[in-house]
Amino acid sequence: MATTRGFRGKRQGAEAGRVPPGQYLTSDFPVLSAGPTPRTALEAWSLVIEDTKLRELYRCSWRELLALPATEVTVDIHCVTKWTKLGTRWKGVSFDTLLEAAGTEPPSQHVMAYCDGDYTTNVPVADLRGGKGLIAYEYDGKPLALVHGGPARLLVPHLYFWKSAKWVRKLRFLNADTPGFWESHGYHIYGDPWKEQRYEGD
Amino acid sequence: MAEVLAIVGETPRAKSLVLNVPGWPGHLAGQHVDVRLTADDGYQAERSYSIASPPEQKEVVLTVERIDDGEVSPFLTGEATVGDRFELRGPIGRYFTWSPQDGGPLQLVAGGSGVVPLMAMIRHRARNGDGTVARLLYSSRTRDVIIYRDELDRLAGSDDRLGVVYTLTRESVPGWQGRTGRVDRAMLDAVAFAPELKPHVYICGPTPFVENVANLLVAQGHPPGRVKTERFGPTGGT
Numbered sequence: 001m002a003t004t005r006g007f008r009g010k011r012q013g014a015e016a017g018r019v020p021p022g023q024y025l026t027s028d029f030p031v032l033s034a035g036p037t038p039r040t041a042l043e044a045w046s047l048v049i050e051d052t053k054l055r056e057l058y059r060c061s062w063r064e065l066l067a068l069p070a071t072e073v074t075v076d077i078h079c080v081t082k083w084t085k086l087g088t089r090w091k092g093v094s095f096d097t098l099l100e101a102a103g104t105e106p107p108s109q110h111v112m113a114y115c116d117g118d119y120t121t122n123v124p125v126a127d128l129r130g131g132k133g134l135i136a137y138e139y140d141g142k143p144l145a146l147v148h149g150g151p152a153r154l155l156v157p158h159l160y161f162w163k164s165a166k167w168v169r170k171l172r173f174l175n176a177d178t179p180g181f182w183e184s185h186g187y188h189i190y191g192d193p194w195k196e197q198r199y200e201g202d
Numbered sequence: 203m204a205e206v207l208a209i210v211g212e213t214p215r216a217k218s219l220v221l222n223v224p225g226w227p228g229h230l231a232g233q234h235v236d237v238r239l240t241a242d243d244g245y246q247a248e249r250s251y252s253i254a255s256p257p258e259q260k261e262v263v264l265t266v267e268r269i270d271d272g273e274v275s276p277f278l279t280g281e282a283t284v285g286d287r288f289e290l291r292g293p294i295g296r297y298f299t300w301s302p303q304d305g306g307p308l309q310l311v312a313g314g315s316g317v318v319p320l321m322a323m324i325r326h327r328a329r330n331g332d333g334t335v336a337r338l339l340y341s342s343r344t345r346d347v348i349i350y351r352d353e354l355d356r357l358a359g360s361d362d363r364l365g366v367v368y369t370l371t372r373e374s375v376p377g378w379q380g381r382t383g384r385v386d387r388a389m390l391d392a393v394a395f396a397p398e399l400k401p402h403v404y405i406c407g408p409t410p411f412v413e414n415v416a417n418l419l420v421a422q423g424h425p426p427g428r429v430k431t432e433r434f435g436p437t438g439g440t
Contacts, residue, residue, distance in 0.1 A: 002203065004239040004288045006281045009247045010273045022238070022248040024273065031409045031433050034297055036416035036426045082248055118427060147413060185296040198236075199294060 015086060018076055020193040023084040030083055031147045034181070038116035038167050045151060047135060049098065050172040051107045058102030062151065068093045068101055071134060075157035077164070078193040080182075090155055092136035095128035098171075110177045113154050114170040121165045121180035122189070123156055125173075132158060135168060160191040160198070204237075204290035206282055207261060212349045216267040216315060217279045218254060223262050223290055229253055231326040232299035232319045232404070235264065235292030239274055249274040252318040252406075252432075253293065256325035262290070265349060267315040298432045302327065304402060306334035309395045311385065311415050313341045313407020317349050319432065320406055324364070328357055337365040339393055341385055341411065343372040367393045385415050390422060397423035406432040 012019055019025060042062045049058040060068070071094045078084045099106065106125045113121050127133060136155040137144050144150035149166025156163045162182045183189050188197040196202060208220040231253075238248045249272075255263035268279040282288075300308065300323045308327070310320040317340055327334055342348045348368060358366040368380035369389065381389060395401035403424060405412050412433045420426055 002240060002287065002289070003242050003244075004277075005286055007239040007241050007247075007277050007288075009239065009241050009245050011245060022246070024247065030435070031413070033431060033433065035431055036420045036429050037413060038426065081250055147409075182297075186294060199291075 018086055019084050020078055021196045022198075023078055023082055023193065026083040026085055029085060029088075029148065030079065030081070032079065032081055032162075033117075033147075033166065034119065035117055037146050039146065040116050040151070040167070040169075042151060046169070047098075047152070048170040049102055049104075050170060052173050052175050054172070057104050058098065060101070065093060065135065065137070065152065069097055071097070071131065073131075073134065073155075073157075075155075077157050077161050080160040080162055080187065080191070080198050084193075088157075089140050090134060090136040091138035091141075092134040092152065092155060094131055095133040095135070095171075096131060098135065106173060108173040108175050110174040112172045112174050112178060112180060113165040113168050114172060115165050116167040116169055119165055119167065119181050121154075121163050122174070122178055122183060123154075123159070123163055124177065124190075127156055127159060132156065136164075158192075160188075160193050162187065163191055203287050204262065206284050206286045208284060209282065212265060213267075213347045215279070215347060216265055216349050218263050218265045219278060219282065221262045221264065221290065226262060227293070229257055229262075229293035230296065230299035230301060231256060231322040233293035233295050233322075234319065235262070235290050236294060237264075237274060237278070238289040238291070239277060240289070247273045250294070251278075252322070254318045254321050254325075256322055256329050258326070258329040265315070265318045265321070267349075298404065298406070298430050300326070300402065300404065302330050302332040302334060306336060307395045307399050307401040308334050308336035309401040309403045310336065310338040311341075311394070311403070311405045311407075312338065313405075313411035313415075314343070314347070315349065316405075316407030316411070316432070316434070318406075320404060321350050321354075323404065324354070324357065327364075328361070333363055335363045335395075337367070337393065337395060339367050339369070339385065339389070341369045341371060341407070343370070345370060345373060345375055345378070365393075385411075385418070387418050387422065390415075390418055394419075397425075400428065403429045404432075405429065406434075408435040409433040 204221040
């Protein structure tokens with residue numbers, strides 16, 4: 001390993017084991033988005049699940065989403081731009097619960113999340129099931145702020161945070177893993193922070 | 203590995219590092235790189251920095267602003283000297299980029315060191331001589347932290363299809379030719395391309411700055427899909 005002359009750096013403390021390679025800790029909550037923050041009125045908001053043939057399997061309004069059994073999680077999140085934030089508290093509806101509400105089993109092994117602002121990201125079904133994926137609408141005990149993806153965002157904290165799509169409106173099942181927005185612009189198709197899968201080819 | 207060929211002081215807080223990167227595959231204006239530094243004991247730190255140089259330039263130039271409690275920027279702006287080497291990966295990101303074939307008009311809005319990737323676009327446009335009409339609205343706290351001011355003035359002075367407007371948010375300077383105050387609707391109406399002209403808009407800067415400008419532009423009537431943003435730093439809020 002080639003060292004950098006004169007570089008010492010700031011060592012992370014006891015929490016270092018929770019910080020994936022190449023990441024640094026932040027206590028702030030940075031905002032990264034490719035475009036302006038979209039604003040959809042809650043009355044006009046809905047969440048849709050579609051099968052691989054674009055047929056609607058489920059649709060819920062904002063009120064209906066809030067009426068579904070909620071899950072609360074405290075998780076570490078890791079952004080590909082290098083920051084890691086520990087112990088973030090979220091509340092929302094798990095993907096498992098949504099499937100139950102829809103009364104369906106996943107018809108395929110991949111999902112594309114579609115969002116206001118034309119953002120998309122692909123996530124394997126296996127990474128959403130078993131409580132791993134949430135439609136989150138509360139952060140730190142408060143309604144999720146617009147800049148952080150409110151009213152609701154996908155939360156898949158064990159993958160780099162671009163997979164936790166802000167402003168999510170639709171989950172579509174896909175027969176094959178297909179790149180979403182950042183995955184088509186040079187970023188990794190899966191994005192495991194512990195394997196440092198940041199970019200194509202990692 | 204990148205080797206430092208030269209270091210140029212840009213402002214009291216920002217320096218440009220001119221790098222030789224063997225095997226550099228070329229880049230698009232607006233892309234960034236990851237810099238990885240390794241201490242003697244193997245400890246590593248990585249950060250992303252925008253590329254300031256145009257694709258036409260053989261060397262890769264990064265302009266880095268010092269963050270006082272930072273980890274990598276104090277090294278790059280303080281410790282690094284000509285001949286030093288460090289790991290560099292890139293180019294990265296294929297969204298916040300502009301090429302002459304993307305066309306114009308080109309509306310650039312910078313907050314602080316957010317000017318760096320936009321400067322790569324301005325330099326690319328100048329080297330290419332393609333004549334796309336372009337405007338930069340560049341917000342800085344004070345006059346002395348404006349990066350690239352001489353070069354921007356020179357480019358704008360010799361090219362009537364390039365307009366550069368500065369605004370200062372924390373200083374009032376006697377005889378100042380630019381604007382003062384934060385970017386607001388009135389300032390955008392006065393100096394930025396109107397939505398009817400269908401400009402490609404690129405905004406880069408601290409999060410609250412980008413959030414504010416992007417919201418103003420969308421309210422003004424620019425389609426959100428034409429407004430590309432790159433944000434950095436703390437949210438300033440929650």
